[in-house]
Every structure is written in C-alpha cells, then in structure tokens.
Amino acid sequence: MSRKKLALFTATGCRTCENMVLDIHYQVQRLDRLFEIVFWPYALGSQLSDLDDLRSIDVCLVAGAIRTRSDRQAAEKLRGKSGLLVALGACAAFGGMPGLVNRSQASGNPPSPVAVDIDPQSEPVLGELEPQVAALGQTVAVDYVIPGCPPTQPLVWAAIQAALTGAGSNTHLSFAMSRLPKAVAQAIASGVLPPRGTVFAGEKAVCASCSRVKQEKGFSKVIRPFQDYESTGRCLLEQGLVCQGIATREGCGGLCTGVGIPCRGCFGKAEAVYDPGAKMVSAISSTFQTDEPAEIEALTAQFHDLVGTFYRYNLPTECALLRPRSRC
C-alpha cells in the first residue's frame, strides 16, 4: 500500500489539536508508515508557499478558526488540493473560543497606533482580519469533523483510520468506536469511508456517558469550580455548577465530569439540541430549588456572562441568534 499524503495546518488556534495528533501514543509510529507528511508548518516548518509545489494531498487536517484573511486563503488553497478535508478541533469545527469575538461586532481591524513606525521583524503586526470569525465549514466545504478542545486521541485515531479506509481494529480504536454512532463505527471497521459530513463523536449528550448520579434535587446557590462541592458521586448541575453536559455532544466519555470538573461544551451541541444556550437555560432553571419570584431573581443574578459560558466554543455556528443567516 502506497503511503497517503497527509497535511496538517492550524489557522487561528493554539495548536493543541496538532499536538493531539502527535499524542496518539504508539499509533504515532504507524502514522509515519501509513502517511507521507507533505505539509506541516508546526512540526516540519513548512511554509504556505510550499503548497504551490504540491500537486495533491490525500488527507488534510485543518485546526483553528478562520480569523484573518491569510487563514481564509490557506483554507481555500488546502481545500483545492485535498481529497479529504477534516476539521480538527472545536475552532475549526464550530469557530471555537476565538469565535466569541463575534459578539463585539468588530468590523475590520482594531485601530492601530497612528504615526508610529513599526518594524515588522521586531514587532509583528496582525494580518488583515475577516469581518467575523468563522468555522472552517463556513469558509470551505468540509468532509469530516472531529470536535473537542482538544479532540481526544481515540477519536483522532478513529478519524485517521477512517480517512485511510484500511482500518484494523485494536483496543484504542474500539474505545473510539464504542463512542461513535453505530453506522460510522461499522463503516470504519469494515474499511469503507463514512458518509461525508460525519462528526467523529457520539450523537447523544454527555450525560449519556457521565457516571454521576442524579437525585432530582435542586440547588439554591450557584457554585463555581474553585469553590467547595462534592467532586465525586452527585450530578454537578444539581449541586449548582454550570455543567453543560446536557447540551453537549458526547464522545469524550465524560472525561471532565469524571474527575469532577463541569462540562464546558467543547464537542458542540448534541444532535437533538436546537440552541445550546436555550437548552442550558432550561436545564439550569428547572434545577432551581425555589419557586418564589424573589429567590428566582436572586439566583439568576448569580450567573455571569451567559453567552460566553453557554456558547463558549460554538458562537459562530451554533448560536441560533448570532450565526450568519442563510438565505436558502
């Protein structure tokens, strides 16, 4: 089997997703046997201009949000050369944390200091910005999506295997497949390309794989993760923490909630959820212990920055009121 050509690129992002590709344990040796890595600025120091010499790429993993014009150009260039384009991580999949800037309705570049000579070598300046931060899928067509901040290793490996279509089952992969929708898992196991647009994560909410116990009790005080609460056993939402598991797609296996940290929603919204913010409002307020108007008012006042919390990773794509309106 000839090696497939693999490219990796991060637009606007922290590059942890690329680290996650290196962090697939022993599989990383097989990565080199299966793929010829033709373009990877992070690890190989490739330049964007190197892309012009490449005839084609088989599989391209792109992480990061589309924030600057050069991000968009790179994404378009990679799309044109790639057989399969995979959005890697929450930023590429949903816009991610950089997407929160869309709230400020910034149009164009922030004002730069006037009449100061800047030496671009010693003081690099920001490239030209797009009017709004976009996810990769809002800029170019995307074949597969691997959500997560960062995506977990089993899902990354499952997606790579799927892109190869020459899958061989092993323990690492079977964990991922147990989290994936059945049809996708079967496709990977039998060496068929999963349908275009497949999200490499589960279908239900994180609660489905969370081991915590619900007692159907309400809370009367909002708790933040640095404060004192029961980190084992009980459902975090019922204790008064903002845990977004109920609105979030599963696939992580409840990693954060398992160690007592409330879910932050990095896998995007679950399949059945219309708007993650609305779902969280519903989930939180139905866990209020009180029915008294004054106490409801007092409890509500304890929450801060609802948009930044509920749409932490997916404002540009999954917020029903702020995502770009389509005319079709």
Place this chain on the structure above:
Amino acid sequence: MKDFEPKIIAFLCNWCSYVAADAAGVSRLTQQPNARVIRVFCSGMVDPGYVIKAFASGADGVLVAGCHPGDCHYISGNRKALRRSRLLERLLLELGVEKGRFRLEWIAASESPRYVEVINTMTDDIRRLGPWVTSAPEAEAACLKRPSDLVLDGQRPAAATSG
C-alpha cells in the same frame, strides 16, 4: 420605519390565556393585529428553545402567557415558566434582544381586557424599538459551501480510495 408592523408570536396557555384571547375577539375588543397566536397546553411547556427559534425565524417579539400563579391547570406549570423566564431574559439581553421584546404575563380566562392591553402595549413598545435584526452577518455563500456543491465529484473519491 413607518410601515413597520411588528410580528409577535404569542404562546397562550390552553386553559386561561387562550380563552381570554378568544373572549376578547368574541366581545369585539379592539386590538392590534400583530400577534400570531400559538396555543400550547401550558405556559410551562414553552421551552426557551421555542422563544429563541421564534426570534431566529424573524419574530420581533415573543409573548408567553399563562394562568396566574396558583391557578395552573397542571398545578405548577406556570411557576416553571416563571423560573425559566428570568434566566432566559438575561440570555436574550446578552444576545442583543432588547428588553420588552420578550414578555411573560399572567392572564386569566376572564381577563380579556387585560389580554388586549398586553397585546396593544407590547405592539407599541416593539414598534418603537423597530424590527429585531440580528447583528450576525448575512452568510454570503453558505448555501454554496455544502460539500456536495463545491467538490468536483470525479476528483475526490479517487483521492480517497486510491492506494
């Protein structure tokens, strides 16, 4: 702005507010024709998602009306609606939906004049605020950017399956 007519989605509970709206019509009380009524069984079943979806689909205001606290046909549905509405109001405010566009009101079956008053004041308030426009940009080519539209079909499966 002169010929702006607000679109108000009114979720009315089957047992009180809908009856009040019905009675308002029967008693020929004058009301502004801007409310689109959706009858629901209880104000407690109006999920915040319904309200957000109404705004996302072009509504300028959303009214949720139910029985007075204590009068709920299902015992506590309207209290649940109240619990939700405070947090939802805050979320809407942060998303750029001004105060006054979303209202929760208690209207008993016998209070048809109250229903008319709520609809009229709400319509006037929203007429003053103007149409609700999201700050999000129009997706210039999102419709074209679906994978099936963009990709040259002969090219990709070949790249994906070769080897």
